[in-house]
Amino acid sequence: MDTQSGEDMRNTVSDNAGGGLRGVRAQPSAELSQAVHDSYGINSFTNSIDLGGSSSLNLLVIDDRRRYVIRVYRPYVTEARLADIQLARWELNVHGVPSSEVLPTLDGRQWITFEGRLVEVEKYVESDANMDSWEHLMMGLPILGRVHTILRGIPFSTEGRNPLFANHIEPQKAIGMTMQGTERIRGWGPSADSLKLADAAEELAHLVSAGERELVPMLPRQVVHGDYWHNNVFFLDGRVALISDFDFMGERARIDDLALTLYYFACSGEPVSEQQLGKLRNLIDAYDQGLDERLTSAERSALPLAIARQPLWSIGGWIALLDDEEAARRHAAGMLGEVEWALCIVRELDRWQKAFT
Structure with a gap:
């Protein structure tokens, strides 16, 4: 069974919901690339790969042979909610359960805001299944x-x-x-x-x-x-x-x-x-x-x-x-x-x- 059960339809019809509250899934852009560069020092989205996912935009980017995932949330995700999501992942890592590791911005922040959406960067983890x-x-x-x-x-x-x-x-x-x-x-x-x-x-x-x-x-x-x-x-x-x-x-x-x-x-x-x-x-x-x-x-x-x-x-x-x-x-x-x-x-x-x- 497909994990999205029909919900991931962003390429054909809008999956906005709740009277526009959810927002649509973000798309890569030159402006997003510039914002990430300015805040994280990551140089380019050239040849970036959309890793999929029905909620957030998840972009794999390569900068000087280092790989990162740029995650752009939908507009309804607040700073308080993202802080808890990051807390959950941090606690899992501390206790030996592998989860995402967030890369801080150049000035030590855990995320940035771009066009009303929260954006975080994490280290890419290799997998084969x-x-x-x-x-x-x-x-x-x-x-x-x-x-x-x-x-x-x-x-x-x-x-x-x-x-x-x-x-x-x-x-x-x-x-x-x-x-x-x-x-x-x-x-x-x-x-x-x-x-x-x-x-x-x-x-x-x-x-x-x-x-x-x-x-x-x-x-x-x-x-x-x-x-x-x-x-x-x-x-x-x-x-x-x-x-x-x-x-x-x-x-x-x-x-x-x-x-x-x-x-x-x-x-x-x-x-x-x-x-x-x-x-x-x-x-x-x-x-x-x-x-x-x-x-x-x-x-x-x-x-x-x-x-x-x-x-x-x-x-x-x-x-x-x-x-x-x-x-x-x-x-x-x-x-x-x-x-x-x-x-x-x-x-x-x-x-x-x-x-x-």
């Missing part, structure tokens, strides 16, 4: 447990704990936000498949909410990474070399972070076999090994529901909030199979909970 295979997940998930252990003790600000845009939907908001998304879908004069998607999403939201109601109050909450998957976790020579992209970092049940990873790994649109459930259990156990406070029985019971809730952030988040209707339509076009797959989890909840506990 992403966390997109079973083997890499088995190596990467104990690190996620370690990340959660480290982040739990950091006093983040309100802005650090609450991203304005993220691939996440809180359990208590699942029904209301999903209804906003399905209302928009029905307002398009939709196709039969779109109407089927709206009906399925509403059914999923109600079933998941009912299943989670008694479990959610028992789930430990903390600040988590927010998008621990694929090209946000880099490997070199069979070891984790870098954990990147904290754009969706925020406070939520810690199992929601794990559920996102498991959802990306498992959601294929096909029924899940006993062998696949066993693999998911192995991944959960691998994550558990990295925690200093192990998963509770309530968390293991809630995990299938948290996985099933994942496609609802597409419905109640991006489809409801994307400003461009064409962007929202394209996002919706790939969602029916994922919502129906999640419905299968809820309908076989006992089977999933037995496998995980």
